[in-house]
Amino acid sequence: MTSTHIDVGAIDFGALGTWMDAQGLPGGPITGVAPVIGGTQNVMVRLERGGRSYVLRRPPLHARSRSNEVLRREARVLAALRGTRVPAPALVAAQTEREPVFYLMEPVDGFNPSTGLPEPHASDPAIRHRMGLEAAAALAELGRVDPGVLPGFGHPEGFLERQVPRWLKELDSYAELDGYPGPDIPGLRETADWLSRRLPRSYTPGIMHGDYHFANLMFAWDGPRVAAIVDWEMCTVGDPLLDLGWLLATWPSGNGHVPGLPSPQELVSYYAALSERDLSAVDWYAVMACFKLGIVLEGTHARAFAGKAPKDTGDLLHAMTLGLFERAGEFMEGALD
Structure with missing residues (x-):
């Protein structure tokens, strides 16, 4: 921060x-x-x-x-x-x-829910539930934009095929850090194999935010509307359904800082109603997002062994990696059905 x-x-x-x-x-x-x-x-x-x-x-x-x-x-x-x-x-x-x-x-007239909820959001469960649906709606709107407005942006050809090898290579690169014993991540190989076997046969390129989660959204003060999607550092032209997978992989569970949010299944159904994209492989995108984010977070754990990051931070992010691979296992078992 x-x-x-x-x-x-x-x-x-x-x-x-x-x-x-x-x-x-x-x-x-x-x-x-x-x-x-x-x-x-x-x-x-x-x-x-x-x-x-x-x-x-x-x-x-x-x-x-x-x-x-x-x-x-x-x-x-x-x-x-x-x-x-x-x-x-x-x-x-x-x-x-x-x-x-x-x-x-221009300044965004809104608030970020990770810093707390104002009124009427704090007192109205219907508004909080709707905030989750509006997050899916904003993402569907992004997925409708013609990527032709960003000519030469990203590398959409072969985007999905590159994902598993790209992130396994990233994980392998951590071996160069002194003291890192290697990834101790249950389910790593099984998840990679599952993703490779079930790779979607085709996709429609679109603009991706690249880090679409609740903390990168600002909401209107007077209701559940998304005032702005922020932090576009990871934006590219790829498969927008991976943004949906990212939202599912990072979706707050239980009574987090925004209690009463819709379930992941509700998010998928709401997105599907607003999008013409084929969501038959939505579980693949959720698993892929868990896989990628888990490997990214493991990088800080590896750097902590080499003295390049605080040990407590590395331990915390490693625990988050393990949680993401557990969530991947749930998605592989049909949690979104």
Whole structure:
């Protein structure tokens, strides 16, 4: 998570104002600078200028190797989604020609449920139940967008065939970390074999969010509507049903921070009613999402052995990996039937 400290050295407000003038945006002093708290490594600040509010997103002062390219892709996606019915942050303007890349978007008028529920959501079980259905509806809306709005984006050809080998290779790469004894994940091989045997024969390419789960959604203050899908860092053109699988794999169980959500089966039925996509292999996508996310989380466990991540964090994420493979087993046994 970001901290409440703004890395002011990462933002040249004078240069920002000059650039905003060149975009034809309202002028005047930049005021009201405040951090936007969220699950991102990038700098995000809210600011005001000329009577208009914005959120600025740019890499940290000491950017990671791909930080600028990720933001360049994000800006391109948000530009492509303008004018669609997909609830996404509204892009105002982007500077992608030189580094650091940054962009301005309109603030989202909504809340993230992982930080707590406001009223009327906290008191109304019908609203909370509907929030889950609206999450499925927003995803179905994304799946309807023609991927042709993002020419050359991603590698949709052979997308599904690449998944199991790609993530097994990722898991094998952890052996390079000193001290990692190898993956102790019950069901790993069985899950990989099941996925390989049941690979869907075909799919219709579409825009994928890539990390579609409840914590990456913001909801309207006055009801269950999804105000915006956020954090588009993993977006690509692939199979949108893997986003649905990701939602199922990460779906809160029991009375989590949003009690009374619909069941996974209800999510699938609601999505199916809004989409023309073939959901006959939806269990495959849910298992694939558990498989991929479990391997991603195991990477931190492996880095902890090498002293490159805190041990308690590594242990926690390893436990989450084991839980994901258990959930994969439930999906393989027909939990969505």
